[in-house]
Amino acid sequence: MSRRWIKEFWAIIWILCVCVLSLLPFIFFRRVIHNDLAVQALPLLIFGNDAFRSGTVPFWDPFQDCGVPHFSNPQSHLWYLPNQLVFWTSGYSLYSIQYEFIFHFLIAGLCFYLLARKFKLSQAGSCLASVSYMLSGFFIGHSEHMNILATFAWLPLILAGIQGWLDEKSPKNLWLSGIGFWLLIQGGNPSANLIAFFFIGLFLLVRLAERIYDRGFNLNLFREFSQMLLVFIIAFLISGISIVPILADFSEYTGRQQGIPYQTALEFNPLKPWELITLILPSASLSGIMPAFNETGSPTMINCYFGLISLALALFAIYVRRDRSRLILLSLGLFALLIALGSRAIFRGLLFELVPFLRMLKHPALFRGAFILFFCILAGMGLDDLIQADNSALKEFRRAVLLLVVSLCLIFGFASVVSFALTSRDQETAMLLKDIFLETLPIQIALLIALYFWLRSKKNFWSIGILFLASLDLSLMVQANMPLMGQYLDQRTRKILIESVENRSRKIDHITNLTRIDNWRLFQNNGMLYKKFETSDYTSINSITYEKIMNTGFHKVIAEAPFFFIVPAVSMIDQMENALPIFSRAAQKNLMPAMVSEEPPLEIKVRSELLYALESLDSRNVRVINYSINRVELQITNQAPAVLGTTEAFHPGWRAWLDNKPVKTIRFNFAFRGIYLPDPGTHILIWKFQPKSFYLGVLVSSLGIISLGSWILICFLFRKL
Known part of the structure; x- marks a missing residue:
């Protein structure tokens, strides 16, 4: 094995270890998934799993309300490759969905590592960037939405393929983008996918503008971009088996054929300006502040954290060198953050008017995922710059770290005094201050002090030391947010939940029990859903x-x-x-x-x-x-x-x-x-x-597969000639 591959191997091992250690309570089943992942996604997956194993394609789901189309439900993800692998191997249970949940964190880290390497970052810089992305507040906050995790796990792979193809001209990069795009469509959340499509297109346009500026427009440039677009078109066609049914039922089952109202697009779960404090305070308890601001929203849409050390390094990367590549990443990241603010900035409204498919999209806060993506690349660049920095730049960074330590100490001291003063008068507010400020700030202060002194040691050890501190920072913040990610289970409850799923009958080819119960209980009715007649509650698809x-x-x-x-x-x-x-x-x-x-x-x-x-x-x-x-x-x-x-x-x-x-x-x-x-x-x-739309989808997918085969054959023959 070459020296280069050994280094890549150890980088991958680092990412794997950080992921496993950070999510250890889920691996050993001390915590269990909850909220949407448990009460919506798992029953849908179990239904699809049992139907396939009974030799039936689950077109219709009679267990939700009065019956809904399962094959065109964008939340069912019937043809998503990881889901199919689980269907035909272990089958879905609490164990399998929990490990699939962890798998998406790991995939996000590995795909981001590849993206960082395509941007010519070192192994250490790429590791830091991937860990920052994988354990960011976006992934932690949306841990109950595995399809959103899937979208942003595969997005870096697509961007890596684009970056690699335009820089290296290697066909393997086209394969990376195509496979990533196909997996994203099959497994991603529709709203998150629209955001991914937007930034993939924006990234391609920016790279096209760069190439035209540097070399002018020529035939080779046209070929490069047309081949990349062809890859996306073929991947889209192959996904027809899931896309066509969704589009066929889109009007009746979403009511969004003309888009959603302008106000809803801007004000349904935006990122509030005060929530930007999560860049340095990643506590799930921040959602408790909402009533004080007379705000409502989901705690999953708050967290922007990607590491305090990583944030400092990203800003350092911009401070040290402002070349075109970094300014583009900075602009894309800030643009995504401004869109996430919804009505607080003009950009979400502008996109509503100018980009038709973004009229379908609620939840502006989802755009913060793209902000974190681009800034994590900058963080990796910042680490590489720090290793190579001269004394003056290094002194500036140390001063910035000290200033940050002093600022956090002042915040910590003020919060401590206020919390102590309120203990006897308002215990609820005092506990809230304690959870937000006093639980995480001491750890962050200690890590920044360690970083300051580490930078006074030999440069040979800087990479591993900074990477360790940044990984520790993110891992500890994951532990602080564990209540948002999953529910703690005692041994007895854990045993009951496991047995209730494992002992279910897997055959549903003939359903004899026609009793309707106006209730919702997880893992009942052979692990599937009871019909529920409280309208709209946890039903992912229903006709208008x-x-x-x-x-x-x-x-x-x-x-x-x-x-x-x-x-x-x-x-x-x-x-x-x-x-x-x-x-x-x-x-x-x-x-x-x-x-x-x-x-x-x-x-x-x-x-x-x-x-x-x-x-x-x-x-x-x-x-x-x-x-x-x-x-x-x-x-x-x-x-x-x-x-x-x-x-x-x-x-x-x-x-x-x-x-x-x-x-x-x-x-x-x-x-x-x-x-x-x-x-x-x-x-x-x-x-x-x-449903005719399913068979039309099969036809479109077949056309995509034939197109892919024809393209491969043509390329092979031309090479032979």
């Missing part, structure tokens, strides 16, 4: 029509109504808005309406504003033969022309056969499925969920 109806209080009726029933007549109302008052009255009196929006067959009776008592609904003449995730088979007996009504959600992918003849699935009560039964008798109804 369904939401509007449920918001009238109609969910109480649905919870008590049978799944399938027969009604002798319906009322016809063409617009859902006109039907909402009827749903409200039905909810108040616990009655079931029977509405259709199109003219029924002549055999079906039509009445004005029909409301049926729940006990009068004929469910005894409907026998469930088969009820599985993509198929429902019923035996129906009707004495006269009637309508089969259901409380099963409507989707155009549901196709129906009545007595082996295709019939139309109607919208019953606008949000639910129904079938006309014009002929009396006993019938067999088969519903199959066969």
Whole structure:
């Protein structure tokens, strides 16, 4: 093994060790994931896992509310490669999702190390940059959102491929960008992905402008950028199996076809100016200050920390050398930070007007991830500069460190006095001050003092010493924020949770339990979701029509109504808005309406504003033969022309056969499925969920794979020639 690869190997080992030691409570299961990752992501993954293992593609999820399309749910990540590996190996459990969660931290560190090396940083500088990014406040804050972690874990790999391709012209860099882009699309959060697309495009444009400025526009430059764009197009096409269904259901299931309101885009979870204090105070307890500022928001959107030592080194990099590359990184980082401020700065509003796809994006605070990314590269450059700095620059840095130590000591002293004074009067505020200032500041002061004295030792040991102190700083801050990342479990609770998942039945090809429970319990119903009728709570996808109806209080009726029933007549109302008052009255009196929006067959009776008592609904003449995730088979007996009504959600992918003849699935009560039964008798109804968008997505993915194969073949033949 060459000397260069030995150095790279030890750098990777360092990143691995820092990641493992920092997240040790999760590795040994002393803490367990919680919030969205536990109550939303895990049940969805378990559902997909068990469906695949039963030999079924999980197109439809009957366990969320009244049923939702699982294949087009952007939170399900069915085709994400790490998820597929877990599906077909260990299967999803608390253990596997927790280790996948740790895996994304490690991937972020390794991909960022590669990006830093493409920027010509040393091994030590690249290590510091990758550790700063991997354990930054962005990753710690969003630890409950594994799909956001996935987006920002793979983003450095894409940028590394772009940087490497334009500098080295090596085809392997095109592969890096293409694979990273494909993984980002499959596993990333939609909002975070939009941000990633924006900065990938911006980074490409900046590099293009650089090359044109240096060499002018020529044919070689056109070829370089066209090949890079072709890679992204092919990766996008290969992702069609997940993208096409999401886009097909986008309008009905998000309501954002025209974008979100301007005010929402700017003011839904922005980064508040006072939250910039997290650059030096990374405590999760800062969310407790929000009421004092009359602010609301999520604690996951606060933390901007990427290491106090790393911040000092990033500023030092700009101070020592202001070449074009560093100024670009500085500009991109500050631009991202200003966007994250939402309405507090002009840039988020400007992007809303100028960049169409960013009109779909809430959570401006997510942009701080890009700020941390670019500043971590600067931090690595700062370490390399410090090693090579002359005496005057070194003295300036030492003075800056001393000034920072004095400032933190003053803050610590003031907070201590105020906390002590408030102890007897306002214990809640005193404890808040203690958690924010007195828990982390002493550690940071000690680390900065250690850094100051380390810089007075021999230069040969500076790299490893500074890297150690920076890693220790970040690792200790992770420990301080552990309550935000996961829940502490005692041994008994841990045992119960593990057993409740491990002992579940993995076969869901036939679901016999049709009981609806208006409740939410993790790991029940064979580890999947109960139907929940408190609208919008932890349901990652629902049709807008369904939401509007449920918001009238109609969910109480649905919870008590049978799944399938027969009604002798319906009322016809063409617009859902006109039907909402009827749903409200039905909810108040616990009655079931029977509405259709199109003219029924002549055999079906039509009445004005029909409301049926729940006990009068004929469910005894409907026998469930088969009820599985993509198929429902019923035996129906009707004495006269009637309508089969259901409380099963409507989707155009549901196709129906009545007595082996295709019939139309109607919208019953606008949000639910129904079938006309014009002929009396006993019938067999088969519903199959066969969404056309999935097969179109398969076609697009096949086109992408064929395009990739053709490109590889052409390149191979031209090289041979």
